[in-house]
Amino acid sequence: xxxxxxxxxxxxxxxxxxxxxxxxxxxxxxxxxxxxxxxxxxxxxxxxxxxxxxxxxxxxxxxxxxxxxxxxxxxxxxxxxxxxxxxxxxxxxxxxxxxxxxxxxxxxxxx
Amino acid sequence: xxxxxxxxxxxxxxxxxxxxxxxxxxxxxxxxxxxxxxxxxxxxxxxxxxxxxxxxxxxxxxxxxxxxxxxxxxxxxxxxxxxxxxxxxxxxxxxxxxxxxxxxxxxxxxxxxxxxxxxxxxxxxxxxxxxxxxxxxxxxxxxxxxxxxxxxxxxxxxxxxxxxxxxxxxxxxxxxxxxxxxxxxxxxxxxxxxxxxxxxxxxxxxxxxxxxxxxxxxxxxxxxxxxxxxxxxxxxxxxxxxxxxxxxxxxxxxxxxxxxxxxxxxxxxxxxxxxxxxxxxxxxxxxxxxxxxxxxxxxxxxxxxxxxxxxxxxxxxxxxxxxxxxxxxxxxxxxxxxxxxxxxxxxxxxxxxxxxxxxxxxxxxxxxxxxxxxxxxxxxxxxxxxxxxxxxxxxxxxxxxxxxxxxxxxxxxxxxxxxxxxxxxxxxxxxxxxxxxxxxxxxxxxxxxxxxxxxxxxxxxxxxxxxxxxxxxxxxxxxxxxxxxxxxxxxxxxxxxxxxxxxxxxxxx
Numbered sequence: 001x002x003x004x005x006x007x008x009x010x011x012x013x014x015x016x017x018x019x020x021x022x023x024x025x026x027x028x029x030x031x032x033x034x035x036x037x038x039x040x041x042x043x044x045x046x047x048x049x050x051x052x053x054x055x056x057x058x059x060x061x062x063x064x065x066x067x068x069x070x071x072x073x074x075x076x077x078x079x080x081x082x083x084x085x086x087x088x089x090x091x092x093x094x095x096x097x098x099x100x101x102x103x104x105x106x107x108x109x110x111x
Numbered sequence: 112x113x114x115x116x117x118x119x120x121x122x123x124x125x126x127x128x129x130x131x132x133x134x135x136x137x138x139x140x141x142x143x144x145x146x147x148x149x150x151x152x153x154x155x156x157x158x159x160x161x162x163x164x165x166x167x168x169x170x171x172x173x174x175x176x177x178x179x180x181x182x183x184x185x186x187x188x189x190x191x192x193x194x195x196x197x198x199x200x201x202x203x204x205x206x207x208x209x210x211x212x213x214x215x216x217x218x219x220x221x222x223x224x225x226x227x228x229x230x231x232x233x234x235x236x237x238x239x240x241x242x243x244x245x246x247x248x249x250x251x252x253x254x255x256x257x258x259x260x261x262x263x264x265x266x267x268x269x270x271x272x273x274x275x276x277x278x279x280x281x282x283x284x285x286x287x288x289x290x291x292x293x294x295x296x297x298x299x300x301x302x303x304x305x306x307x308x309x310x311x312x313x314x315x316x317x318x319x320x321x322x323x324x325x326x327x328x329x330x331x332x333x334x335x336x337x338x339x340x341x342x343x344x345x346x347x348x349x350x351x352x353x354x355x356x357x358x359x360x361x362x363x364x365x366x367x368x369x370x371x372x373x374x375x376x377x378x379x380x381x382x383x384x385x386x387x388x389x390x391x392x393x394x395x396x397x398x399x400x401x402x403x404x405x406x407x408x409x410x411x412x413x414x415x416x417x418x419x420x421x422x423x424x425x426x427x428x429x430x431x432x433x434x435x436x437x438x439x440x441x442x443x444x445x446x447x448x449x450x451x452x453x454x455x456x457x458x459x460x461x462x463x464x465x466x467x468x469x470x471x472x473x474x475x476x477x478x479x480x481x482x483x484x485x486x487x488x489x490x491x492x493x494x495x496x497x498x499x500x501x502x503x504x505x506x507x508x509x510x511x512x513x514x515x516x517x518x519x520x521x522x523x524x525x526x527x528x529x530x531x532x533x534x535x536x537x538x539x540x541x542x543x544x545x546x547x548x549x550x551x552x553x554x555x556x557x558x559x560x561x562x563x564x565x566x567x568x569x570x571x572x573x574x575x576x577x578x579x580x581x582x583x584x585x586x587x588x589x590x591x592x593x594x595x596x597x598x599x600x601x602x603x604x605x606x607x608x609x610x611x612x613x614x615x616x617x618x619x620x
Contacts, residue, residue: 061307109349
């Protein structure tokens, strides 16, 4: 398995760059992952990433896109509670790209 | 992703110029030992892969008479060559269906026919080498098992079965595909392709009840694990998770609500999809299907209805009866299959496709629609390959083509067909079916979508089409992903029941 080096530490990732051990995650890793996805992390990005991690903690899976948009809408205002806003932040799709940065496993299936 | 560009539309849609070696490579990610062993396959490529691969091929030749016929019958007439979306999009001659089949057929000849054993060079027979094995892994993951080429084959060779056999052999020697095998493992462990555990499913469904209440004012329920319900809905787990899939799930729920149907979903069988079909492995396919039997027996349901999922409907329609006892024809000594067969109400078709279910209700005048709710859409319909070429719906031949179209026309005013040589049984694959809907095959997926995008562009230009309806979770995901690369809006694709959901009037009957 390939590894990434962040701030002098080595982390195991899978073929697509997702963290293998969820416990390895920290903000340095998140920033590094974002960089490889050509994303500059802003407060708005962190809000999504933090929500994903909280949800994962409770349910052991990333939230459905709809659950995510709803939660973001409730927290940050209705104008942000839509998939356009999320795609704006994570152009390759909030599900996969944001999960990667949040250190969560990649969602699989027909999605 | 950024460096993937859509191929140019062809000015005249004919056989493209050949680009030998265009798609040579390592193929999709190989499954690791954990993924492989969870399915009972060797963890990695075994030392005696050569002998085991030939033995497996021999086993398949004995087990599936069709496979041997397909190996022998091809006369290389070439009718299939330009019928494959991957060949059209990639221009790699090895993606001509006949050439892709010959990667396996040449090895079959060498080991299983007399001329091939004696004079291999004269009959195009070749030894199974590591290079050949790698080629199989690469090119048999450039076929979506859509069977369009088979429609044009004068001998009726089912190319998909050859791809499935190749993948079955690869799994048997420890050379599986990560995407499909990881997903099958999740179904065995958690119950669906996503790995969505029961509590998360419950939470998602409760959220949907709130949303629909907010939108419509009605208490539309999304029941889970309700014993004694009449209908068990088996739907692809993408319907719980992804856009636009979830809008169709809302549509099904509204249809059930509007007719007072008692229904439930199951946390044990929260997946219609069955990737066992894609990897050509009967045991895996059966194991996945048995979860549905378990849920149906446990919940005591009378009917099984299947949501919008292409290959699931093929498995359900064509194989569930003998695999699990949904429908007729279960093995007499299979006690639980017999039990289920007796439990289900055979006044209804078992299983029933959700489009059949809705269409029956429309014909009985049990639903009310405001068609103008869909007036913003000019709609076309993309036939999904496994529904079109691997199944049927309703009582009449061609029902799988007519019924979804009838439903669309009942709920919307503007409907336009795409070019006839690309619809119904001649439909083109979306480019992501058959276990190829994975990011590591994105280049292939974009190229494979070319023929569909070309004809979509025609109806967009000529009729202003702005919505392509489909009844397959894979098609929905694939199109939302690749259409922006062709310059279309990702929201142009959606489900048939998304349109039903827009137009249905609740509280009317």
